Amino acid sequence: xxxxxxxxxxxxxxxxxxxxxxxxxxxxxxxxxxxxxxxxxxxxxxxxxxxxxxxxxxxxxxxxxxxxxxxxxxxxxxxxxxxxxxxxxxxxxxxxxxxxxxxxxxxxxxxxxxxxxxxxxxxxxxxxxxxxxxxxxxxxxxxxxxxxxxxxxxxxxxxxxxxxxxxxxxxxxxxxxxxxxxxxxxxxxxxxxxxxxxxxxxxxxxxxxxxxxxxxxxxxxxxxxxxxxxxxxxxxxxxxxxxxxxxxxxxxxxxxxxxxxxxxxxxxxxxxxxxxxxxxxxxxxxxxxxxxxxxxxxxxxxxxxxxxxxxxxxxxxxxxxxxxxxxxxxxxxxxxxxxxxxxxxxxxxxxxxxxxxxxxxxxxxxxxxxxxxxxxxxxxxxxxxxxxxxxxxxxxxxxxxxxxxxxxxxxxxxxxxxxxxxxxxxxxxxxxxxxxxxxxxxxxxxxxxxxxxxxxxxxxxxxxxxxxxxxxxxxxxxxxxxxxxxxxxxxxxxxxxxxxxxxxxxxxxxxxxxxxxxxxxxxxxxxxxxxxxxxxxxxxxxxxxxxxxxxxxxxxxxx
Numbered sequence: 001x002x003x004x005x006x007x008x009x010x011x012x013x014x015x016x017x018x019x020x021x022x023x024x025x026x027x028x029x030x031x032x033x034x035x036x037x038x039x040x041x042x043x044x045x046x047x048x049x050x051x052x053x054x055x056x057x058x059x060x061x062x063x064x065x066x067x068x069x070x071x072x073x074x075x076x077x078x079x080x081x082x083x084x085x086x087x088x089x090x091x092x093x094x095x096x097x098x099x100x101x102x103x104x105x106x107x108x109x110x111x112x113x114x115x116x117x118x119x120x121x122x123x124x125x126x127x128x129x130x131x132x133x134x135x136x137x138x139x140x141x142x143x144x145x146x147x148x149x150x151x152x153x154x155x156x157x158x159x160x161x162x163x164x165x166x167x168x169x170x171x172x173x174x175x176x177x178x179x180x181x182x183x184x185x186x187x188x189x190x191x192x193x194x195x196x197x198x199x200x201x202x203x204x205x206x207x208x209x210x211x212x213x214x215x216x217x218x219x220x221x222x223x224x225x226x227x228x229x230x231x232x233x234x235x236x237x238x239x240x241x242x243x244x245x246x247x248x249x250x251x252x253x254x255x256x257x258x259x260x261x262x263x264x265x266x267x268x269x270x271x272x273x274x275x276x277x278x279x280x281x282x283x284x285x286x287x288x289x290x291x292x293x294x295x296x297x298x299x300x301x302x303x304x305x306x307x308x309x310x311x312x313x314x315x316x317x318x319x320x321x322x323x324x325x326x327x328x329x330x331x332x333x334x335x336x337x338x339x340x341x342x343x344x345x346x347x348x349x350x351x352x353x354x355x356x357x358x359x360x361x362x363x364x365x366x367x368x369x370x371x372x373x374x375x376x377x378x379x380x381x382x383x384x385x386x387x388x389x390x391x392x393x394x395x396x397x398x399x400x401x402x403x404x405x406x407x408x409x410x411x412x413x414x415x416x417x418x419x420x421x422x423x424x425x426x427x428x429x430x431x432x433x434x435x436x437x438x439x440x441x442x443x444x445x446x447x448x449x450x451x452x453x454x455x456x457x458x459x460x461x462x463x464x465x466x467x468x469x470x471x472x473x474x475x476x477x478x479x480x481x482x483x484x485x486x487x488x489x490x491x492x493x494x495x496x497x498x499x500x501x502x503x504x505x506x507x508x509x510x511x512x513x514x515x516x517x518x519x520x521x522x523x524x525x526x527x528x529x530x531x532x533x534x535x536x537x538x539x540x541x542x543x544x545x546x547x548x549x550x551x552x553x554x555x556x557x558x559x
Contacts, residue, residue: 036082039109064093225290269299
């Protein structure tokens with residue numbers, strides 16, 4: 001495809017303005033990051049640029065987490081850091097975005113071109129004259145890297161953005177501080193767009209048609225790439241047409257409307273619901289759309305699925321049993337399925353939701369036996385739920401999401417501390433949607449500074465913070481030792497911390513189920529005006545049933 005040459009004013013022909021024009025066309029209205037003297041020229045231009053605002057975070061790691069969540073909500077995001085110290089601080093977040101297929105445009109401001117060419121010993125470098133070393137690091141963490149010059153900017157910026165969109169992976173652009181204000185060299189940009197091989201597509205659809213027509217108990221599993229490629233409408237049309245039961249796996253949660261009558265629940269091998277497991281594993285035809293077969297998704301590889309029964313649609317390939325069909329875009333495959341497949345099932349199996357009303361006294365000490373069913377009751381359409389790595393990540397995964405809800409966690413990469421800055425990024429990306437953050441004290445203590453960012457930017461999430469002075473999930477995972485203390489934490493008073501950060505907020509400390517119930521009712525009103533923090537003083541080692549099941553499974557594996 002041929003892109004038109006840039007036609008703008010002399011001012012907007014600079015590299016910086018051209019970059020922001022390209023990002024703006026992708027719907028990016030905020031760029032997250034941290035200022036540093038090597039990116040001042042980029043930020044000076046951004047401050048004058050109409051249509052994109054810079055959102056300051058408290059460190060680059062947090063900014064990367066926030067950009068990751070922003071991209072999950074809006075489809076793509078941008079992050080600005082400075083050279084060396086800043087970009088390396090963001091490495092963990094960008095690696096997580098790569099692992100979980102999240103398109104983040106990472107823009108790095110670098111030292112002046114002449115200083116790099118002279119191999120000077122500049123601060124924020126390794127003092128060895130090598131200014132390409134950090135880009136080389138990012139070659140392994142991103143799908144595309146480029147060092148921008150006036151001569152290549154028109155091509156490389158668009159090529160990087162297209163690569164991020166095609167692969168749903170982060171990309172990296174290094175722009176020296178003196179380059180941002182230089183005029184670009186106008187040129188026609190010819191970008192090759194991935195296309196489906198029609199012969200491969202037709203061979204695959206014929207094979208699929210044959211398998212599905214023979215199936216007696218087909219099941220559809222909606223995976224993470226359904227969300228990343230915005231395929232929810234096509235998948236739901238296919239489900240409605242064929243009347244298929246639908247499950248999701250951990251990373252695919254939220255990729256299908258869980259209020260739909262055909263949704264049966266979460267499939268996680270031996271860790272999930274037995275009813276859902278029985279339905280999925282008894283299927284003679286599993287239509288797996290955009291799934292990942294990771295340990296997190298398969299209950300530590302306890303999924304008992306016959307590969308010969310799996311029809312697997314990936315972003316650019318199809319696998320049917322042992323047969324592979326390459327160069328088929330997942331969007332084209334779904335459209336072909338909707339046109340060609342005519343089989344319709346008469347009966348759809350069902351499975352109960354994990355969190356039903358439980359007979360627990362409100363006067364009892366607060367615990368997960370009560371608060372997960374209580375969370376289920378408070379969910380509303382279009383909510384955004386963020387669960388940090390830990391017990392919440394497993395417990396919240398079994399909630400039944402209402403229509404239009406978005407679920408964000410980082411289970412595949414599993415970086416503790418992701419949740420709080422991710423909630424900030426989600427608030428920035430979706431200012432008119434309610435954001436619910438579920439975080440433990442261990443996770444929050446790593447990245448708590450972004451509470452300040454939320455208050456400063458008038459964000460209004462409802463935050464549920466379990467305060468029990470330990471990394472609970474780590475204690476459950478360490479099945480070989482039961483009495484260690486290295487996962488213990490100091491006790492923080494988060495309500496006072498919120499006050500110290502400033503801003504308008506509602507806070508509550510809850511010790512009983514009744515206090516939690518009352519605090520939720522108040523927060524549901526208060527969140528229209530201010531940030532809400534509910535500290536849950538749960539007992540040590542409090543965790544949902546799925547975590548206990550995981551521990552027993554790990555113990556069996558060690559025998």
